[in-house]
Amino acid sequence: MHEQSPHDFAHLKPTRSEQLDMLDLGEKDKAMAALLQSDIIKPNIQFILEEFYNALLTYPIFNEIIARGFDLNHLKQVQSKYLETLGVNFSDANYFEERSRIGLTHVRVGVPLHAYLFAYRKLQQLLIQKIPREKLNVSTVESLIAFILKITALDIALAAESYHLGSIQDLQHNLDDLHDRHIQLEHEVGIDYLTGLSNRQRIMVLLDAGIKRSQIEAIPICVIMADLDFFKDVNDTYGHQVGDLVLKATAARIESAVREKDVIGRYGGEEFIIVLIDKSLNQAVDIAERIRTQIEFNPINTHNSTIRMTISLGVAQAHLNDNSDQLIARADAALYRAKNNGRNQIAVDKVDA
Known part of the structure; x- marks a missing residue:
């Protein structure tokens, strides 16, 4: 069998416009690029450089590179220039060419491709950490986080092209890996401090994206709204610290009943939301039942008590042209029917039933 070389796939290399489209980078992101430079990089560049290299040097591969005779201060100067151009005129041909040259340089230096994933992930974390949340509104913060994830994904994609001479198959593999890491990072940025789950702000962003994907790919998306029964009684009887333990345990039991993705x-409060992409309504009801039984038949042990809880759930599937608010409202209405019908049960959106 003829073994194909990377050159056999050269005709598959996406154009600059296609690469930008794949990452949803466009005119709307240029304002975020300017904000990234003015509010994050320029005021914090020394901090970012120091923390970045401190993190890299905890890994043997980077120490080995330094040991080959590379001057750390020179590397910091090079990285400083990179940061000062990050996202600047990202749609221009010069930006693409410069990022590709960076990749070729690293090939000559001997930086393995897997090291890029760690380095870029650390860079993403530092940039997001230095977002001045106190002076920006929530929407701008969310847009800025999204842009940081997308522009770093573009940069590593261009570096990967240099490694594989345009092999789109290898490039797609690396982009998929980055995508998974970006999703994980988004969860870390938008988590509920008590339960470790996504907070309401983040869940709405993810639900919006899920609905768009379902409409494009013609796949189902369902929402389960779940609310602990008589949770106020727990707080009144045992106190809020025990109530917090119950919420944490509930979150863990819900996680055990669903897929990792x-x-x-x-x-909010004792109410949880579960977004199920590529699951039919019947499958979503089955998952809701798993959650219900996990809560009912697994008492929560505290220091002094064993607390039995139940949960009510409402299930709805997105319809054509639904938005997040409409889908949640229908699942929420189903939830309250489950409450009114005696609790510890599942109700399905009447339109879907």
């Missing part, structure tokens, strides 16, 4: 969030 399903999105779970704390919607």
Whole structure:
């Protein structure tokens, strides 16, 4: 069998416009690029450089590179220039060419491709950490986080092209890996401090994206709204610290009942939301039942008590042209029917039933 070389796939290399489209980078992101430079990089560049290299040097591969005779201060100067151009005129041909040259340089230096994943992930974390949340509104913060994830994904994609001479198959593999890491990072940025689940703000962003994907790919998406029964009684009887333990345990039991890629969030108080992409309504009802039984038949042990809880759930599937608010409202209405019908049960959106 003829073994194909990377050159055999050269005709598959996406154009600059296609690469930008794949990452959803466009005119709307240029304002975020300017904000990245003015509010994050320029005021914090020394901090970012120091923390970046401190993290890299905890790994043997980077120490080995330094040991080959590379001057750390020179590397910091080079990285400083890189940061000062990060996202600047990202749609221009010069930006693409410069990022590709960086990749070729690293090939000559001997930086393995897997090291890029760690380095870029650390860079993403530092940039997001230095977002001045106190002076920006929530929407701008969310847009800025999204842009940081996308522009670093573009940069590593261009570096990967240099490694594989345009092999789109290898490039797609690396982009998929980055995508998974970006999703994980988004969860870390938008988590509920008590349960470790996505917070309401983050869950809405993820649900919006899920609905768009379902409409494009013609796949189902369902939402489960779940609310602990008589949770106020727990707080009144045992106190809020025990109530917090119950919420944490509930979150863990919900996680155990769903797939790793399903999105779970704390919607508020004792109410949780589960987003199921590529699951039919019947499958979503089955998952809701798993959650219900996990809560009912697994008492929560505290220091002094064993607390039995139940949960009510409402399930709805997105319809054509639904938005997040409409889908949640229908699942929420189903939830309250489950409450009114006696609790510890599942109700399905009447339109879907």
